[in-house]
Amino acid sequence: MRGLIEEALRGQAAEYIDVRVEESELTRITYRGRQLDEVARARGAGGCVRALVRGGWGFVSFNDLESLPRAVALAVEEARVAGREESRLAPVAPHVDVVMPTIGKDPRTVSLAEKKALLDGYVDVIWSTPKIATATLAYTDTYRRVVFASNEGAYIEQSRIDVTLSASVQARDGADVQQASLSLGALNDYRFVETLADELKALAEKAVAFLSAPHVRGGEYTVILNPVLAGVFCHEAFGHLSEADHIYENPRLQEIMKLGTRFGERHLNIVDGAALPGLRGSYAYDDEGTPAQQTDLIREGILVGRLHSRETAARMGERPTGNARALDYRFPPIVRMTNTYIEPGQARLEDMLEGIKEGIYAANWYGGTTTMEQFTFSAGEAYMIRDGRIAELLRPVVLSGNLFTTLRNIDMVGNDLAMNQGGGCGKGGQVPLPVSTGGPHIRIRNVLVGGR
């Protein structure tokens, strides 16, 4: 393989060329209602070439490895057509490495019969709850081995196994339909899938409980986010603004995201990094061969960093952070998050609750949208806080507001930390890219809360 790639790269008239070649194996099992909807297996192979000439990129993807020399020539030709200025690429030492993953329980060693029997049991668990109208359950495991090589001399081989399980349950009472869902995942380990019966039972019961839960009275509240919701909030509302590919061409965002700007109180620290081992967003090298790092985005309330590819780093005069990621061989790498989280602080949950006469405890993630500084998120689950205690369950609530005001209104940061591994991030049509998000409990004042 190495000889083949080196041969294809030799003598090409481009300032920079890289090649990725990958193999994959996938198993997918889905249920709709009580019925098995689909069992599928797939094997993939493919590759791609990226070339840079005078600031313009060419990119070619293919399935047949024999197409490599032709693909290289075509990518260079495309880059020549696109190139109109000076190429800028921050230097990264070319690494030669083979990264072997630490595997817990390999899903490929578990038979399809065993997986299906386990999931059949979970479907029974969900349906043993009365008033369930419908449910979906989806399991996937994906093995992927990627070779990265560049004409600078990098040659890196990495492999990983992503295991995911998501479930969504709808309960119905007459015309009233309520939904609860969860999304879980792990890197290189099947084990979490084996012990979900209690969690799925609780999920089904939650959907049913929503039917008799009251709506929130809309208005401004002090809100405590649980670690899952704090993490997704941090990824969706703040993290995407840290991706330098948006920033370097957008003067308005450059102004907002000026390093040194205060975003929150001294207790607010936000980090992204693939170097943290064993999480869904973890890897040793990104898809440009840059070693994984930990990047401080907010340190003691001040914006101190952002996420880069080699190109965005060069254009903004900063250092690459190892965040150039591609979903697979069909796509060029773009700047993405990895494991993004709010660092834990000092506060215990009891301290956070204390003194709240009427507030909201919001947990888990349902969905949401952001347009730069405005965000609207649906929490998967919410409770009233009354006189310092978590009180009655509410119907799912929507939280909205201005991101910057909201970050400044975080007045307490919990001393716990949990990472949510079920994330699949979407950007530029590349979805679902494995990421993790997390944080401690956080308390935010004056959040606008509405019913869904």
Place this chain on the structure above:
Amino acid sequence: MDPEAVLDLARRRADEAEVYVSDSEETPVAFEANRLKLLQTRHIRGMGLRVIKDGRLGFAASTRPGERDALVDMALEVAAFGAEARFHLPPPAAYPAVEAFDPATAAVPLAEMVALGQGLIDGVLAAAPELVCDAGVRRTVQRVRILNSAGTDVSYQRTVFRVGVTGERVRDTDMLWVGDEEVSTRPIRDVSRILQHTLTQLERARENVPMRSGELPVIFTPDGVASALLAPLLVAFSGKIVLQGASPLGESLGAQVYDERLTIVDDPLLPWRPSSRPCDDEGVPSRRNLLVERGVVRTFLYDLQTAGMAGRESTASAQRGFASQPSIGATAVVIEPGEHRFEDLVAGIDEGLVVEHVIGAAQGNVLGGEFGGNVVLGYKVERGRIVGRVKNTVIAGNVHQLFKRLGALGNDARWVGAGLYTPSILFERVSVATSGEGAARG
């Protein structure tokens, strides 16, 4: 991978087998922030194998050349656990002739595609230098071949050419997005309509005006119909949703449910349209499906499996890529236009709204026909004239209720993307809600 060899091996080991091969070469040219950014060629070839063994469905897919045995092994392994098959694979049939492949599209040079995108951006910037534009020009050549153990071996080619532009205007915290795109099977060489449409949006959105909440007359432009109304309407025609008892139209076949001016067809036979094809993705010959005829519900859409479960016949509505099993989908939905000029629709409104683009429309109970969301591009109408852009405004309603009584159908029908041809549609009463910030200055 030789499809015949895979089919041969699979039919010997299973009761029925089907090989689906897709080969697509896509060449997108991308401009970002007014500059040419990236040229790409994506050549993806893959094969999906479906088998029926002892009455159960198995499926496997591969993009690895030369792996016949592994593919058949996987499909059979899966079939041992698969869903019960409620159909047989179709024998060969007479397929309608459909024009969807233009060699001229496949031959458009890269330089011409770059020039088209540049022309669009230059055109927008000449009229509105403060905009930041993205543009895309893309050609695709796709080949599909379906072979099965009943003797079917059908294949077709098609070309798709897509040109579009979006412009973003930021004034302090006020953001505006405008844009348009055209899709054809033939080369698009004239971008003047895309440009004009984009600049018209910009002109109409020149200043922000306050809106009030209430039940108001609303015109959905063709883009507005696509972004707000199409999905909740179409899902009710899916045979699968009908079978699950979740479609509000489930009991309405043959009934006058909608306004008698409403006629909707799903047509995969239109010449030179990117969604046209001689057969669906299971090899069933394509046919025109009349969904609504003068307000009467005529057909639901089925693939083979769902048709088998419902005791119906397939309407040739199976859609898939090589990596997945078929699901039900429409091809090209045509809503028959009326006689009113758009300007006349606007002229007849004393106070109302024109909806061009909605986001978040799919977050409600889509199966029940509910639509709703934030009007990210829409204009206030006052005394028969468009007076400016509305902000912080949401609309909501139920499509099945709404289409019971149309205000009027425009004569301005156009293609929106590849899949919808529709005029502007006026409804007399739609729920519009706006927050105080809607009165923001322009």
